[in-house]
Amino acid sequence: MARTAPKVERLAEDGEALTDALQEVLTVAEEKGTVTWSDVSDEMTSGEWGRLIESGLLIDADGEGFVVEDPDGVREALEESDAVPEEEDDDGGWTTWDKLAGLATLGMFAGYSLNSVRNAIGGVLDIALGPLADILPFYVVILVLAVITGANSTILQDNLMDMSGMEQHQEKMQDIQERRKKAKERDDQEALDRLEEEQMEMMGDQLGMFKKQFRPMVWIMVINIPIFLWLYWMVFGPGLTLEAPVAVFPIYGEVEAWRQGVVGPMQAWIVWYFLCSLSFTQVIRKALNVQTSPGAG
Structure with missing residues (x-):
């Protein structure tokens, strides 16, 4: 759980669609033991599927599909994520x-x-x-x-x-850099494009961080x-x-x-x-x- 929770939190920060995709993958994996793209292609985009693999929460099961690395940890982290409402704070926390x-x-x-x-x-x-x-x-x-x-x-x-x-922001930046390096190594242009979009979103986060x-x-x-x-x-x-x-x-x-x-x-x-x-x-x-x-x- 110690390693799983931060990964789920980063997915939650990137949007509710990713946590929904993770929930779907977890449900299918628990029912069938493994999960493949064809099992969930109607419920999520290929980009979301790739993002789950990049996060390390979904790992290869020796060519027989994928399994969730820590099902109990993922389930607990998803429940905590749902319990904490997202706050829109355009003023950067200023009263x-x-x-x-x-x-x-x-x-x-x-x-x-x-x-x-x-x-x-x-x-x-x-x-x-x-x-x-x-x-x-x-x-x-x-x-x-x-x-x-x-x-x-x-x-x-x-x-x-x-x-x-600030620490979470730095960890997220480091995570993006590590995923970018891996995407370059496997020549995954689609993943690189997604990571570039994430970096652009991080620029907006940096402005809010500065205000705080x-x-x-x-x-x-x-x-x-x-x-x-x-x-x-x-x-x-x-x-x-x-x-x-x-x-x-x-x-x-x-x-x-x-x-x-x-x-x-x-x-x-x-x-x-x-x-x-x-x-x-x-x-x-x-x-x-x-x-x-x-x-x-």
């Missing part, structure tokens, strides 16, 4: 709240170029973050906020990103952008005086002001924020054992 968060994110992006937006967001956040800046050196404030944004990114990715969907994987990024930005804009507001607005505390950066050395260029045009405060954010995000991911890519762990 109304996700879309509103996306619009809010686009609006906050304006804060990078419009002083009025940046001042409004910075002023509001300063109510909560201002006392932190009053009691801690600014480099510690940046470090604390980098930890907060890193933890926020990691937790939201862990809860909203569908790694299993972008969903956590919207919520990450809803929280992280205002924090970053507050830092921007502190450095360039009334929040932070130009006489910033001297900081010592690795390799670079002493920094006299937070607006000082450190890496090309990148100023000290930005570089320090990204150094802290990248470092602590990796630590948090390891500590929480968060998977952010298929097959990773």
Whole structure:
């Protein structure tokens, strides 16, 4: 069953006609012991018959027809497939709240170029973050906020990103490549044409997958952008005086002001924020054992 279920699931993803064809083949094989094309030609197309053979669920019985490799496993997998209704999700799993968060994110992006937006967001956040800046050196404030944004990114990715969907997509792509290789070896042009159609359908699936994987990024930005804009507001607005505390950066050395260029045009405060954010995000991911890519762990 462990090997059979994924094969049946891939057939189910390709359409109900294939699972119906598999059910018919299973019924005939149980009645007669073996099944041939002539037994089921009235119930399915030659393409569907060939697809069942390619899947490995239908195997040759020494020239006396075909048998279902794992009848019990196929029957159980078909029952599970029928029990789970297919969901049409043109929005890639996005809810109304996700879309509103996306619009809010686009609006906050304006804060990078419009002083009025940046001042409004910075002023509001300063109510909560201002006392932190009053009691801690600014480099510690940046470090604390980098930890907060890193933890926020990691937790939201862990809860909203569908790694299993990405893994299934990769497995399906690998399965198509393996079947394509076998079809080339036996010079089966009909099978190659079917596989090419499957690959074209996979391109549409990739777009839906991208929309699903972008969903956590919207919520990450809803929280992280205002924090970053507050830092921007502190450095360039009334929040932070130009006489910033001297900081010592690795390799670079002493920094006299937070607006000082450190890496090309990148100023000290930005570089320090990204150094802290990248470092602590990796630590948090390891500590929480968060998977952010298929097959990773």
